[in-house]
Amino acid sequence: MAVTHSVMESPLGPLTLRADDGVLSGLYMTEHRHGPSVEALGERVDDAVPAAREELAAYFDGSLREFSTEVVLRGTEFQRRVWAALRTIPYGETWTYGELAVAIGQPTAVRAVGLANGKNPVSIVVPCHRVIGTNGSLTGYGGGMERKRALLDLEGTGVPTLFG
Known part of the structure; x- marks a missing residue:
């Protein structure tokens, strides 16, 4: 599995987006409680998960109300x-x-x-x-x-x- 991440600016400060094989698997804010270790974020790729980045920008400018970005959620x-x-x-x-x-x-x-x-x-x-x-x-x-x-x-x- 290829794990990558990128960082985007937002009105909330920098957001770190983690992707597993190109699918959004994490979205973390600065000093995020329960965030992963730096090593678990994988290689930094500036254009990782472009669809998620576009949707987040639209959400923050008030033009998106529902996300369609594919996510993979790992947990119990x-x-x-x-x-x-x-x-x-x-x-x-x-x-x-x-x-x-x-x-x-x-x-x-x-x-x-x-x-x-x-x-x-x-x-x-x-x-x-x-x-x-x-x-x-x-x-x-x-x-x-x-x-x-x-x-x-x-x-x-x-x-x-x-x-x-």
Whole structure:
């Protein structure tokens, strides 16, 4: 398997895109919690995953609401179910961890859903930022709370944030 990565600028700062055989397998922000080691990113290729780069640019300029970029998600079966459910949360909407647990058919697995959400390897494209606490509060985000707030503001979720 050929592993490559590229770095693109964004309103959130530099984004590192990892690709496995040309398919997006990771999207990480500076100081990303649960990010891979530098060695695991593979060779740097400036034009790696061009479709993902184009879609991310369109997302940030407000002209893209749904990603079609192919992704490969490596994790446990449970994690992959959570990550697949994240992709069904519509742009501009938020779900609670409890709603996400119900969506995967495991309403009592709220804590496990939260842990899986936090280990999402493809931020933004797999929109883990759209998950909030039961009381409507913003909860942790691998890229940092300010970035989560900025993404929710961009999407106009109506969730109170520092910027909204």
